[in-house]
Amino acid sequence: MGSTRQAYGEALAYFGRQNKNIVVLDADVAKATKTEIFKKEFPDRFFDMGIAEADMIGTAAGLATCGKTVFASSFAIFAVGRAFEQIRNSVAYPNLNVKVAATHSGISVGEDGATHQAIEDIALMRAVPNIKIIVPCDQYETKWAVKTAIETDGPFYIRLGRCDVPDVYSETESFTFGKGKTLVEGNDITIVATGMMVSRAVDAANALKNEGISARVIDMHTIKPIDEDILVKAATETKKIFTVEEHNILGGLGGAACEVVAEKCPTKVIRIGVNDEFGQSGKAEELLKLYGLDVDGIVGKVKENL
Amino acid sequence: MYTNEELQKIATFVRRDIVEQVYNAKSGHPGGALSCTDILTALYFNVMNLDPKNPTWEDRDRFILSKGHSSPALYSVLARRGFYDVGSIKSFRKTGSVFQGHPALGKVPGVDMTNGSLGQGFSIANGMALAAKLDNKKYNVYVMLGDGELEEGQNWEAAMTAAHYKLNNVIAIVDNNGLQIDGKITEVKSPEPIADKFRAFGFNVYEIDGHNFDEIMEAFNRAKNSIDTPNVIIAKTTKGKGISFMEDNIGWHGKAPNDEEYNKALSELGGGNYGVN
Numbered sequence: 001m002g003s004t005r006q007a008y009g010e011a012l013a014y015f016g017r018q019n020k021n022i023v024v025l026d027a028d029v030a031k032a033t034k035t036e037i038f039k040k041e042f043p044d045r046f047f048d049m050g051i052a053e054a055d056m057i058g059t060a061a062g063l064a065t066c067g068k069t070v071f072a073s074s075f076a077i078f079a080v081g082r083a084f085e086q087i088r089n090s091v092a093y094p095n096l097n098v099k100v101a102a103t104h105s106g107i108s109v110g111e112d113g114a115t116h117q118a119i120e121d122i123a124l125m126r127a128v129p130n131i132k133i134i135v136p137c138d139q140y141e142t143k144w145a146v147k148t149a150i151e152t153d154g155p156f157y158i159r160l161g162r163c164d165v166p167d168v169y170s171e172t173e174s175f176t177f178g179k180g181k182t183l184v185e186g187n188d189i190t191i192v193a194t195g196m197m198v199s200r201a202v203d204a205a206n207a208l209k210n211e212g213i214s215a216r217v218i219d220m221h222t223i224k225p226i227d228e229d230i231l232v233k234a235a236t237e238t239k240k241i242f243t244v245e246e247h248n249i250l251g252g253l254g255g256a257a258c259e260v261v262a263e264k265c266p267t268k269v270i271r272i273g274v275n276d277e278f279g280q281s282g283k284a285e286e287l288l289k290l291y292g293l294d295v296d297g298i299v300g301k302v303k304e305n306l
Numbered sequence: 307m308y309t310n311e312e313l314q315k316i317a318t319f320v321r322r323d324i325v326e327q328v329y330n331a332k333s334g335h336p337g338g339a340l341s342c343t344d345i346l347t348a349l350y351f352n353v354m355n356l357d358p359k360n361p362t363w364e365d366r367d368r369f370i371l372s373k374g375h376s377s378p379a380l381y382s383v384l385a386r387r388g389f390y391d392v393g394s395i396k397s398f399r400k401t402g403s404v405f406q407g408h409p410a411l412g413k414v415p416g417v418d419m420t421n422g423s424l425g426q427g428f429s430i431a432n433g434m435a436l437a438a439k440l441d442n443k444k445y446n447v448y449v450m451l452g453d454g455e456l457e458e459g460q461n462w463e464a465a466m467t468a469a470h471y472k473l474n475n476v477i478a479i480v481d482n483n484g485l486q487i488d489g490k491i492t493e494v495k496s497p498e499p500i501a502d503k504f505r506a507f508g509f510n511v512y513e514i515d516g517h518n519f520d521e522i523m524e525a526f527n528r529a530k531n532s533i534d535t536p537n538v539i540i541a542k543t544t545k546g547k548g549i550s551f552m553e554d555n556i557g558w559h560g561k562a563p564n565d566e567e568y569n570k571a572l573s574e575l576g577g578g579n580y581g582v583n
């Protein structure tokens with residue numbers, strides 16, 4: 001149990017010890033994004049850019065042209081939303097080594113409400129050439145995501161969350177960039193989930209099993225490049241695909257899965273996510289339930305669409 | 307070091323190259339390229355520490371053309387300084403060319419950053435300057451801003467950053483030609499008083515005539531010796547400088563000359579034995 005943002009801060013410090021080339025920028029939310037953990041250990045390689053996300057991304061780009069591996073963090077809505085065009089033109093187009101690692105994605109931000117709940121960030125980042133996207137589901141996958149971003153040249157978007165999430169994996173688990181992981185075998189339907197929805201998808205599959213429905217569960221940690229093979233296999237071997245994400249149903253995991261399946265192996269895809277509406281204030285768990293992103297919501301949606 | 311007369315001669319070649327590129331491409335932005343030509347010439351020939359044979363040399367001074375639409379000036383100066391053959395810039399803006407409408411990193415030797423979206427170059431310069439501090443390197447970072455470009459708020463975020471982190475190795479230049487696309491900067495949405503703004507942000511401010519090589523060189527020499535303060539050179543310039551019908555005329559911000567205008571422009575510029583040097 002733990003938040004992916006906490007794991008992110010710890011991973012930065014961990015890899016920062018081995019790699020002196022890592023520089024971290026934040027925009028006055030270091031306590032919340034947990035980049036503060038890195039800052040405490042490496043104050044010389046941490047720069048607070050103040051409440052200036054566009055400037056932060058530009059500065060990151062400049063550092064990267066001089067050989068630095070730069071992590072730039074804020075809340076997802078500000079990092080990606082405010083600074084979208086800076087990411088697009090100053091980072092992605094010149095293909096620089098800037099890793100935008102944003103926390104507080106999705107409605108599980110909770111009480112701060114819709115202004116702080118990014119439900120469009122995956123769609124925005126997915127549409128930009130050169131950017132690779134990882135949405136980790138727990139602390140172990142987060143550490144791997146940070147490692148992968150460091151070891152892989154070019155821009156990354158790592159989408160992290162605010163609240164604590166259960167461990168899906170353990171310390172020894174291994175992951176492959178661009179390859180989804182089948183967590184539960186099943187042959188009636190497939191649930192493809194990403195981020196904090198992965199553990200819920202596993203719980204939903206267990207609940208469905210009790211009702212005689214065999215659901216395969218895939219953890220799609222890499223959103224771009226998306227694992228086409230695992231989707232085509234699911235489309236071939238099971239009757240329907242359900243995507244689950246804490247993001248608008250437009251342009252995120254659901255959109256990516258539809259694009260692949262429609263082109264390579266037409267199969268019905270049902271997208272579970274935020275239904276093209278804004279979030280609101282409330283406790284994370286209550287909001288997730290309200291928006292149908294709790295286990296019951298997923299189970300219900302699957303049964304409705306069998 | 308080049309004498310003022312030599313710089314003047316090179317600048318004339320650069321101006322001719324600008325006209326050639328825009329004429330060949332049948333598109334591009336001559337006005338702002340001509341206004342920053344003298345400063346770019348001084349920078350690349352007398353000020354910056356660089357090696358045309360090793361364009362990615364780690365210790366080199368960096369230059370960012372934040373007003374990326376003035377790319378024909380940069381492409382010409384780099385060619386004239388020996389980074390590549392002058393003839394190659396004929397492909398400017400043509401399909402498949404490395405000479406993109408706006409500078410792109412990794413395509414043209416000597417181009418230190420991708421630009422074109424106004425307002426982003428200053429932050430990038432700060433990033434390069436911070437990298438110099440982290441690596442104990444002595445290089446300076448020069449960034450050329452448009453005066454209209456200063457209406458972009460990110461410049462002022464970056465100005466705060468430069469002062470806060472004491473980036474004495476940042477030397478910004480404002481090409482103060484007084485014009486943007488929709489009209490005079492003071493009429494569109496005035497960024498004035500520019501010098502006072504930068505002073506208030508904690509900069510060393512140098513106000514010069516951007517077409518006078520003595521003043522240009524003196525400003526750069528002083529800026530290079532800053533102890534812990536970032537620098538801005540506010541260079542009064544004339545948009546379209548050197549071509550009578552383009553001077554101070556918003557119509558020539560982003561337009562290519564026709565045959566007649568092209569011939570007139572070249573004959574006005576003169577320069578004698580022009581061509582591949």
Ligand SMILES: Cc1ncc(C[n+]2csc(CCOP(=O)(O)OP(=O)(O)O)c2C)c(N)n1
Nearest residue numbers: 338375422423424452453454455485486487
């Ligand atoms: C963010 C952004 N908005 C708009 C433009 C379109 N544009 C290109 S040049 C220009 C005017 C620039 O004026 P100024 O900065 O004064 O440059 P100069 O006069 O030196 O050409 C504009 C608005 C752009 N390139 N980037």
Ligand SMILES: [Mg+2]
Nearest residue numbers: 453454485486
């Ligand atoms: Mg101007």
